[in-house]
Amino acid sequence: MSAAIRSVPFASRVVGKHAQEILTRDRTRAQKLIAGLHPHGPRHILEERSRRHHHHHGHVSHAAGGTTGGTTGSAAGGSVPTSSDAGVDVTDAGVTYTAAVGVGSPATQYTLLIDTGSSNTWVGAQTKYVKTGTSKSTNEKVNVSYGSGSFSGTEFTDTVTLAPGLVIQGQSIGVASTAQGFDDVDGILGIGPVDLTSGTVSGTDMVPTVTDNLFSQGTIVSDSIGISYEPTTTEGAINGELDFGGVDESKITGEVNFVPITSTQPAGSYWGIDQDLSYGDSKTLLTSSSGIVDTGTTLLMIATDAFQAYQKATGATMDETTGLLTITEAQFEKLQSLFFTIGGTQYEFTANAQIWPRALNSTLGGKEGKIYLVTADMGSPSGQGLDFINGFAFLQRFYSVFDTGNTQVGLANTPFTDATTN
Secondary structure (H helix, E strand, O other): OOOOOOOOOOHHHHHHHHHHHHHHHHHHHHHHOOOHHHHHHOHHHHHHHHHHHHOOOOOOOHHHHOOOHHHEEEEOOOOOEEOOOOEEEEEOOOOOOOEEEOOOOOOEEEEEEEEOOOOOEEEOOOOOOOEEEEEEEEEEEEEEOOOOOEEEEEEEEEEEEEEEEEEEEEEEEEEEOOOOOOOOOOOOEEEEOHHHHHOOOOOOOOOOOOOHHHHHOOOOOOOOOEEEEEOOOOOOOOOEEEEEEEOOHHHHHEEEEEEEOOOOOOOOOEEEEEEEEEOOOOOOEEEEEEEEEOOOOOOEHHHHHHHHHHHHHHHOEEEOOOOOEEEEEHHHOOOOOOEEEEOOOEEOOOOOEOOOOHHHHHOOOOOOEEEOOEEOOOOOOOOOOOOOOEOOHOOOOEEEEEEOOOEEEEEOOOOOOOOOOO
């Protein structure tokens, strides 16, 4: 892995969010996603690239088909190269991950939330945008709402540095004049499907993401990003990695298994997949349901009926202080695994993975030694076209790949899938 930009210590402020705030934010975000404001999704991008390919005689053919370099796993539409030098270290901020991103030349460092559920990259919520010789205003207005937050301002193009070997020329970024809900960070590094930028910038159809531009500028060989998160019991650990253009095989065990983006809406407008979910060997919670994999959601969110079945099966009670389910030590000893079946592959979410790290209970506003579960009620019944969100808590146990070029999502076990950290 190349020398990476290390995130500045915003973690202590980010983890100061109490569980009620986290739950409200995640649920509000879920309801906004269910509203399905973007009807095309990443499949639309593949179709657009195919049309451009026919018009330009192969100029972008490698984006829509296979890629060069080593591959891993079985892909729905192609394979993703292995990655050896395109890693960016990121910081576990307790309820999400942040990256330090340089903008301009010389670069000013901004701490940005890593979000696969949105696609605009922007700065200025806290640290103000510093113009340099590479800064160019487009004079176009940008406005994005995230359900629990929003920003508006002016769109610029500028040099963006993710790591010494990952420098983007002329990246379109938003510069906030107003921002709500982002008191702890400077903005967002948006790595969702590029179609989500449609309608966010005046006079502009869509805004290429940082991943798209790294690919189109020839810096990476695949229009994809792999993400490695790890469970931890300490605040502010630099224990995550963004692998632009490939998969870091040192972070996984076995292969990455890919599934196509679901055709079910609104999940298919995001990094949406189909999955079955069961508790233990016999209790089915969701069958052939569609939802999303999302770094911008903290908890494992599931539809209300599935949540109620999970609560009954575990014997958990609702904690009024945090809004989360809580169980006793005796119940924890009997807690069975959750099983996610995705594309015919089963992923085990152990009892240990299902609880908030007890050493970090204070970050929830919870009590020392109490056991809180990370599965929460999405606030809507199943059958809405978005019945789950596999968020931050899920991603700390599995390596994930978000592949725009082949319109697919990949998952793999890691050395931390079965870890006992809590």
